[in-house]
Amino acid sequence: MFRQRTLDKVLNDYLYDVLKCVRCGFCNSVCPTSNISLSYRDSRTSRGRIVLLQAKHSSVLNLSIESNAIQELMDLCFGCRRCLEVCPAGVRIPQLIWRVKSSGPLRLNKFFYTYYGTFEKLGAMIPTLSNLLVKSNFGRTLLEQILDIDRNAPFPSFYGDSLEKYIKKHSSSNGDRGRLALFIDVFTNYHDVELGIRTVNLLQRLGYRVEAPPQMEAGTLALEFGALKRAVKIARFNIDSMYEFIKNDGKVITISPAAYVALKIDYPELLGDEKSRIVAENTIDIVDILLNEYDDGRIRFKGPVENAVYHHSCFTKAARLTTSVKRLLELAGYKLTEFEECCGIAGIWGLIKKHHEASREIGNKLFTKIEHAQMPVFSQSETCRLQLKHYTNSRIMHPLEGVMDRILL
Amino acid sequence: MTNYFSKVSSKDIDYLEKLCGSNNVSTDEEDLVTNAIDAQLGGFHKPEVVVWPETSEQVVEILKYADEKKIPVYPRGGGTGLTGTVPVHRGIVVNMKKMNKIVEIDEENMQVRVQPGVVYDALNKELERYGLFFPPDPSSGAACTIGGMAASNASGLKAVKYGTTREYVLGFEAAFPRDGLQRLGTKTFKYSLGFDVVKMLIGSQGTLAIFTEINLRLRPLPESMETSAAFFSSISDATKAIYKIIRQGLDVAALEFMDKPTMGAVSEFKKIEFPNAEAMLLIETHGSKKAAYEEMERCISVVKENGGFEIWHASSKEDRERLWSARKGAYPSVLKLGRFTLISDVIIPLSRLVEAVEKAYSIGKKYGLRTSCIGHFGDGNLHVNWGTGDNGEKIESLHRANDELNRWVISIGGAVSGEHGIGTEKKSYMRLQHGESYNLMIKIKRLLDPNYILSPGIAFDLDDLLNKSG
Ligand SMILES: Cc1cc2nc3c(=O)[nH]c(=O)nc-3n(C[C@H](O)[C@H](O)[C@H](O)COP(=O)(O)OP(=O)(O)OC[C@H]3O[C@@H](n4cnc5c(N)ncnc54)[C@H](O)[C@@H]3O)c2cc1C
Ligand code: SF4
Numbered sequence: 001m002f003r004q005r006t007l008d009k010v011l012n013d014y015l016y017d018v019l020k021c022v023r024c025g026f027c028n029s030v031c032p033t034s035n036i037s038l039s040y041r042d043s044r045t046s047r048g049r050i051v052l053l054q055a056k057h058s059s060v061l062n063l064s065i066e067s068n069a070i071q072e073l074m075d076l077c078f079g080c081r082r083c084l085e086v087c088p089a090g091v092r093i094p095q096l097i098w099r100v101k102s103s104g105p106l107r108l109n110k111f112f113y114t115y116y117g118t119f120e121k122l123g124a125m126i127p128t129l130s131n132l133l134v135k136s137n138f139g140r141t142l143l144e145q146i147l148d149i150d151r152n153a154p155f156p157s158f159y160g161d162s163l164e165k166y167i168k169k170h171s172s173s174n175g176d177r178g179r180l181a182l183f184i185d186v187f188t189n190y191h192d193v194e195l196g197i198r199t200v201n202l203l204q205r206l207g208y209r210v211e212a213p214p215q216m217e218a219g220t221l222a223l224e225f226g227a228l229k230r231a232v233k234i235a236r237f238n239i240d241s242m243y244e245f246i247k248n249d250g251k252v253i254t255i256s257p258a259a260y261v262a263l264k265i266d267y268p269e270l271l272g273d274e275k276s277r278i279v280a281e282n283t284i285d286i287v288d289i290l291l292n293e294y295d296d297g298r299i300r301f302k303g304p305v306e307n308a309v310y311h312h313s314c315f316t317k318a319a320r321l322t323t324s325v326k327r328l329l330e331l332a333g334y335k336l337t338e339f340e341e342c343c344g345i346a347g348i349w350g351l352i353k354k355h356h357e358a359s360r361e362i363g364n365k366l367f368t369k370i371e372h373a374q375m376p377v378f379s380q381s382e383t384c385r386l387q388l389k390h391y392t393n394s395r396i397m398h399p400l401e402g403v404m405d406r407i408l409l
Numbered sequence: 410m411t412n413y414f415s416k417v418s419s420k421d422i423d424y425l426e427k428l429c430g431s432n433n434v435s436t437d438e439e440d441l442v443t444n445a446i447d448a449q450l451g452g453f454h455k456p457e458v459v460v461w462p463e464t465s466e467q468v469v470e471i472l473k474y475a476d477e478k479k480i481p482v483y484p485r486g487g488g489t490g491l492t493g494t495v496p497v498h499r500g501i502v503v504n505m506k507k508m509n510k511i512v513e514i515d516e517e518n519m520q521v522r523v524q525p526g527v528v529y530d531a532l533n534k535e536l537e538r539y540g541l542f543f544p545p546d547p548s549s550g551a552a553c554t555i556g557g558m559a560a561s562n563a564s565g566l567k568a569v570k571y572g573t574t575r576e577y578v579l580g581f582e583a584a585f586p587r588d589g590l591q592r593l594g595t596k597t598f599k600y601s602l603g604f605d606v607v608k609m610l611i612g613s614q615g616t617l618a619i620f621t622e623i624n625l626r627l628r629p630l631p632e633s634m635e636t637s638a639a640f641f642s643s644i645s646d647a648t649k650a651i652y653k654i655i656r657q658g659l660d661v662a663a664l665e666f667m668d669k670p671t672m673g674a675v676s677e678f679k680k681i682e683f684p685n686a687e688a689m690l691l692i693e694t695h696g697s698k699k700a701a702y703e704e705m706e707r708c709i710s711v712v713k714e715n716g717g718f719e720i721w722h723a724s725s726k727e728d729r730e731r732l733w734s735a736r737k738g739a740y741p742s743v744l745k746l747g748r749f750t751l752i753s754d755v756i757i758p759l760s761r762l763v764e765a766v767e768k769a770y771s772i773g774k775k776y777g778l779r780t781s782c783i784g785h786f787g788d789g790n791l792h793v794n795w796g797t798g799d800n801g802e803k804i805e806s807l808h809r810a811n812d813e814l815n816r817w818v819i820s821i822g823g824a825v826s827g828e829h830g831i832g833t834e835k836k837s838y839m840r841l842q843h844g845e846s847y848n849l850m851i852k853i854k855r856l857l858d859p860n861y862i863l864s865p866g867i868a869f870d871l872d873d874l875l876n877k878s879g
C-alpha cells in the first residue's frame with residue numbers, strides 16, 4: 001500500500017501560507033469558480049479549500065489530501081491568480097494548491113497535459129491529420145474518451161508549420177536595435193502562428209533581430225496539474241537557454257501573457273536562483289516594447305477613433321500588463337469599454353469534460369456583455385480568445401491585431 | 410450538559426432531504442469542516458449536518474422539526490464573524506448561501522428587500538445604478554452577508570455619520586422555533602405601535618430567530634466627498650482633535666485613527682511613506698460639493714489648532730483611494746506581521762480614548778505582545794490588535810491581555826463589543842456588562858426559544874439558560 005504523504009511534506013514552505021489564512025473570504029469574492037451554482041457549498045470555494053487544509057493540519061479533517069474527494073475540490077482552482085490581488089494575508093493560494101494537487105493520483109490525461117508540449121509538437125508535424133481528428137466527430141469522441149476533452153468544447157486547429165521554424169528561417173535581419181529572443185509557448189507556436197509571424201515581421205521592421213533559442217512550452221499546465229517536478233524541469237531548461245541568450249546582450253520577449261508570467265513570476269519562484277532572476281529582469285512583453293518605441297518617438301499611430309471592448313484576461317492581470325495594454329490600444333485610437341469578468345476557460349480547464357459546464361457558466365456573463373456591446377473585442381490571452389470566439393459572434397483579437405496596421409514607422 | 414440535545418439521526422437526515430432536496434443537505438466531511446469555523450482565531454466545531462434552504466418555508470420547517478427533536482440549529486451567512494459563532498453543540502448548520510436574491514428595489518421609497526444571503530458589496534454594486542447605497546460598510550463587505558450583518562449589528566468606517574446596521578433595518582421576515590414565520594416592522598421610517606421587536610432581533614447572533622428576508626432603508630449616494638489625512642506627534646493631540654470635531658457638531662463621514670505601530674505595518678506592506686508621527690487621523694466629509702468642502706475646511710482648522718503638524722489632502726479619486734487603502738490596509742498589514750493575531754472590539758466613552766490606547770499598550774507590554782491600535786474614533790470604537798508574531802505557544806497570553814482590557818473597559822462605562830458581537834468569545838462578559846438586566850435577555854430567549862435550539866453556546870452559556878434561577 002502506498003504511504004500517504006503528510007501535509008507538511010507536500011506543502012513545505014507553503015504550509016505557512018495555509019496557516020496564516022484568516023478565513024476572511026475575500027478570495028471567494030473574486031474567484032471565478034467560487035461564484036457559480038455549485039459553489040453554494042463552502043467546500044467548493046477558494047476559502048473552503050484553504051480551510052480544509054487548515055483542518056487537515058489541525059487533524060480535524062477525516063480525509064486524506066490524496067483522496068478523490070479532496071483532489072476533486074482542489075481541481076476547482078484553475079490557477080487564474082485573481083485571488084492574489086485581494087488576499088489580505090498574502091496567502092499564495094494557487095501555488096499552494098499546485099502542491100496539494102501534486103499528491104493526487106497519476107492518471108493518463110494528467111500525463112498527457114503534463115507533456116502537452118511534446119504532443120502538440122507531434123500534432124503540428126501532421127497538421128492535416130491532426131485537424132481532421134480535432135474537427136471530426138470520431139476524433140472528438142476519441143479525445144473525450146482518452147483525454148476527457150469535452151466534445152463540445154472549443155479546440156484550436158493546427159497551423160501547419162511552427163513559429164519557431166519560421167523564425168529560424170527568417171531571422172536574417174542584422175538587428176542594429178538589438179537582439180530579441182521570442183519565448184513563444186505552445187499556442188502561438190502551433191496554432192496562432194500568423195499572429196506570431198506578423199509580430200516577428202514588425203519587430204524586424206523596427207530594426208530588431210528576432211531569434212528563437214531552444215525552448216520548451218511555458219509549463220503552465222504542468223503546474224496546474226500538480227506535476228511540479230516536470231514544471232521545474234521545464235523551467236530549468238527554458239531559463240538556462242534564455243540566460244545564455246541574455247548573456248550576449250539580448251532581451252527576452254513574449255506575446256502570450258502565460259509565457260510572460262512563467263518567466264517573470266513562476267520560474268523565479270520554482271527555481272529560486274540568480275539566473276531566473278536575471279532572465280525575469282530582462283523579459284519584456286511586446287506591448288511594452290511598442291510603448292517604449294512610441295515614447296522614444298520611433299513610432300506613431302494613425303487610425304480612426306473606434307469603440308472596442310478590452311477584456312481583462314486573468315493572466316494579463318497577473319502579469320500586471322493591463323495598464324500597458326490599455327494604453328497601447330488607446331494610443332492606437334480605440335475608445336475602450338472594459339469587461340473584467342473571467343471567460344471561464346483557464347487554459348485547458350474549461351475543455352475538460354467534468355468542468356465544461358462550469359466553464360460555460362463562469363463565462364456566460366461575459367459572453368452576454370460582449371454580445372450586447374457589438375464591438376470588436378481585444379483580449380491578450382490566447383485561450384480566452386478561443387473561448388470568446390466559440391461562445392460569441394463578435395470579432396475577437398489580440399491587441400496587436402488591432403494595433404499593427406495603425407503603426408507608422 | 411452534553412446530553413441535553415439530541416444527536417442527528419439518519420431519520421433526521423431523511424426528513425431534511427425530503428424537505429430541502431438531497432442536493433441541499435450534506436453530511437460529507439468536507440462540508441462539515443468548512444461550516445465548522447469562522448474568522449475568529451479559534452478551533453473547529455463540526456456540525457452533524459449542513460442544510461442549504463432555498464425558501465423561507467423550509468427554514469420554518471427546519472426550526473419546527475429541530476425544536477421538536479431538540480437538535481441545535483446554527484444559522485450561517487458569510488462565515489466572516491470574528492467571535493466564534495460556530496456549532497459548538499454540533500447539530501444542524503443552516504447555511505443561507507442559496508437565499509441570496511435581491512427581492513425588490515423600491516427606488517421611490519429608498520428601500521430594498523433582500524434575502525439574507527446577499528453579500529454586502531454585491532448589494533451596493535447593484536444599488537449604485539439607482540444612486541443609492543446601504544451605508545454600514547464593514548471592512549468585510551466583500552464576503553459578509555446582510556443576514557450576518559443584521560445578526561451582528563455590523564458597522565464600519567463611516568458609522569460616525571451613517572450609524573450601524575440597526576439604523577437601516579426596517580423590517581424582517583423571520584422564522585422562529587415556536588412561532589413560525591413572522592413579518593416584523595413596517596415600510597415607514599418610524600412608527601409608534603408597541604415594542605420594537607425588529608430592533609431587538611438585531612445583534613441577536615442567531616439566538617432568537619433566523620432572518621429569511623430583510624427590508625433595508627437606503628441613503629442617496631453623496632454628491633461629493635473630501636478626504637484628508639492628518640498627522641500628530643501625540644495620541645492625545647489626535648484624540649483632542651476628534652473630541653473637538655464631534656463637540657462642535659461638524660458633519661464628518663469618517664474619523665479613523667491609526668497609531669504608530671499600525672502605520673509602520675502599513676508602510677511596510679503598502680509601501681506608503683508616512684511622516685514621523687505617533688498618530689494619524691483619516692477624515693472624510695460628504696455632501697454637496699460646497700458643503701463637503703466647507704466642512705472639511707472646518708475640520709482641518711480644528712486639526713491644526715490641536716497639533717496636527719502635517720495634512721494630506723486627496724485632490725483626486727485616485728488620491729482618495731490611496732488614503733483609504735492605507736486605512737483599509739491596516740488590519741491586513743498587521744496580519745502579515747504574524748499569524749497569531751487577536752483583535753479586540755471595545756467601545757469607549759470619547760473622553761477616555763487616550764487612556765484606553767495607553768492601557769492597551771501597557772497590557773500588551775505586560776504580556777510581551779506586539780500591540781497596535783486602529784479605531785473608528787468618531788464613535789469611540791477601538792480595535793487593539795494583539796499579536797505574538799508566529800509564536801503559537803503564547804496564544805493564551807493574547808486572550809489574557811484581551812480579557813484584561815475588556816474588564817477595564819466595562820469598569821469605565823464602555824462595552825466589550827462595538828460591532829463584532831458576542832459569539833462564544835465574549836459571552837462570559839454578558840453578566841458583567843449588563844448586570845442584573847442580563848436576566849431579562851435570558852427571559853426573552855426562554856420565551857422565544859424554550860428548548861434553546863437556536864445557536865446554543867453563542868451569546869448565552871447553555872448552563873445559564875438551563876439554570877432556572879437565572
Ligand atoms: C477581515 C474582516 C474584517 C471585518 N471588519 C468588520 C467591520 O469593519 N465591522 C464589523 O461590524 N464587522 C467586521 N467583521 C466581522 C464580520 O464580518 C461581521 O460580523 C459580519 O456582519 C458577519 O457577517 P457574515 O455574513 O459573515 O455572518 P456569519 O459569520 O456567518 O455569522 C455571524 C452571526 O450571524 C448569524 N447569522 C447569519 N445569518 C443569519 C440569519 N439569516 N439569521 C439569523 N442569524 C444569522 C450567525 O448565526 C452568527 O451568529 C470583519 C471580519 C473580517 C474577517
Ligand atoms: S487562482 Fe483563481 S481559481 Fe484558484 S482560488 Fe485563486 S481565484 Fe480561484
Ligand code: SF4
Pocket residue numbers: 020021022023024025026027028046047050086087088089090091093
Ligand atoms: S483571502 Fe486570503 S486570508 Fe482571506 S480567506 Fe482567502 S486565503 Fe484566507
